[in-house]
Amino acid sequence: MKWELLLVILLLPAFVQAQVDVYGVRAENGLVWGFLKNLGPESAVGYHFEINGVRVWEGQVELGENQSQRVEFPYYFSPGRYRIKLSAGEDYEEIILVMLQEIECQSPPGWEGQEICQPDGIYRCESGSWKKLEVSEEEFCRRCGCEGEAERACGIFFSSYEWIEKAVENQPVRIGFEIASLQPQEVSVELYLNGSLNQTESFWVEDKKESSFELSLPPGTYQIEVRARSSCGSDSFGFLLDVSPFEHQEIPQEEVQEEAKPKPETTVELEPEEIEMALGQTRVIRLDITSHQPQYFRIEVSPAEIAAWQERVWVEE
Incomplete structure (x- = not known):
């Protein structure tokens, strides 16, 4: 089966991405937050939060040169284990958060005797239950890190x-x-x-x-x-x-011969193969894919100056 794509490309001027420092990511009492610092000239800075690999919140802030700002959003954490990531520009920070309520430390297995960092302290798994350790603020910062660095030191x-x-x-x-x-x-x-x-x-x-x-x-x-x-x-x-158990089966000769027949190859046709574009112009590219078996294809446009675009398509045999 053939799959056909018509792709319209618009050539736009390049832009400079803001230089941003991301730090201080934390989560506590139903709130997730972090800090952004603009390392370049005044600009609008876009950011987003991810929890366990899923983008859950995004926004944009105006930051002057060397200006920092806290960004936050509400989130309900049920008992479990979470990877929280804040990204802006080319920088990001990620922490691990384990919600202990109603969680016995037999699950996941192997936690007995282990210690984990939480925003409110250090907990140790003892006899199937989490117990909070009495430690000083200095000891907590040394072992877990401060300013939102929970478990970042060694997780x-x-x-x-x-x-x-x-x-x-x-x-x-x-x-x-x-x-x-x-x-x-x-x-x-x-x-x-x-x-x-x-x-x-x-x-x-x-x-x-x-x-x-x-x-x-x-x-x-x-x-x-x-x-x-x-x-x-x-x-x-x-x-x-x-x-x-392994079961030995005799394969009829005609099936062996049938399997020996070569399968058609996967082919990709691009029209036109080369294009010349001026700034602001559009061009149409035709892409035909013939696949010898059902499978996914990922289509990308490069270089990045043309378009940051990609598509994933399913092509039947």
Whole structure:
């Protein structure tokens, strides 16, 4: 099947993006806030907040040269774990917030004995419950950071992970993940199989690092858990894996021959292949995609001086 796109491009003058320092991100009592400082000449500065990767609030403020301003918005946090990010220009700041109300620290597993930073203090998981530690303000700032830096000093978390839920015996199963660290540090990652340690590895994480475990198993159902630990932070994820017996099947000869036939290749046609444009003019580009199988295509226009535009389309076979 062919997919056709008509793209209208308007060439506009380039603009200079404001230089902004983002700092002091915090969340407390149903309110999220942070600070923006304009490092350049007077300008309008756009900003947005993200919670767990989803943009939830955006706005714009007028800032003079070297002027700072607090930006905020209300948000109801139910018990859980949140990644809060404030972005403006090319800069951003991100913190980790764990709401403790009604949360037992057996979930996620592996929290026993761990300590986390909250805006109102440091909490330790003891016998399945969070207990607030009595520490001085100086000790709190040393361990957690102040001015909205809760857990920023040493937090780690799984920023992404992938796995499969069904496999065949002795089939290699890959468990991929990405570790994010809020400061450079040594991180240990452990793979548990039905509660028993199966594999482990340690590595240095500057910002983010991808890695994976691989294992082959006999038939059965397995509880898989991956735990990451550093000197002052931890995170984990888990899932069930069903492994079925391998069943040998005879494939008819005619099916083998049918599968041997080459499939048509994916083709992309662009018309025209080259364009010349003056400032303020528009041009139409025709794009035809023929795919040999159903799949997504991402279409981007570059360079960025032309348009910051992209589209993701589904093309059937």
